[in-house]
Amino acid sequence: MSTFYPEKLSVEYMDGTAATEPVIPRRYTLTHSDVTGELFLNIGIHYAWDKINPLRDEVLGEWKQCGSSLCFCVYLHVDQGEFKPSVSAKRNEIFRRELPLALTAIRYGDRFLFNRYPHLDQAPIIIQFMSAYPQFARQENWGTFQRISTKK
Incomplete structure (x- = not known):
């Protein structure tokens, strides 16, 4: 996993959307610069579609009602069949390697919301890997923000 540097997050x-309201709807668009290593987090009631590049390597997330509690859902665009399987395999590998950094950036970037609603740290994080290839298209539970933030 790459190291998270708070000073590189905008x-x-x-x-x-404000620092502590609303929880639902609240959507996150996390993009980055390969050149500078900077991360850009947009928080709104809609995704920041205008910030997304043609490579589709952003991380999209949102709070959802899951039964009687909340969960954090993340959507990763591995492919829509536009890549060869070997390229999709590499993208899948990169998403998996960098996802803890992305989740840490989202948690840190929206820390005022988490401070106001501490129970959000225990909400399950559900990751949807979206792909035309069945071997990469899957939904996984990645634990909680509390678990991610305490992982070394």
Whole structure:
């Protein structure tokens, strides 16, 4: 896993979203610069589609009601069949390797929300790997933000 550097994270609240409200709807668009290593987190009631590049290597997340509690759902665009399986395999590997960093950045970037609602740290994180290839298309439970933030 890459190291998270808070000073390389820029956070922008968009369209009616503030540091602590609302929880639902609350959507996250995390993008990055391969050149500088900077991370850009947009938090809003909609995804920041205008920030997404053609490679589709962003991390999209949102809070959802899951029964009587909340869960954090993440959507990763491995492919839509536009790549050869070997390219999709590499993208899948990169997403898996960098996902703990991405989740740490989201948690840190929205820390004021987590401070106001500490129970969000115990919400399950559900990852949806989206792919045209069955070997990469899957849904997984990645634990909780509490578990991720205490992992070394």
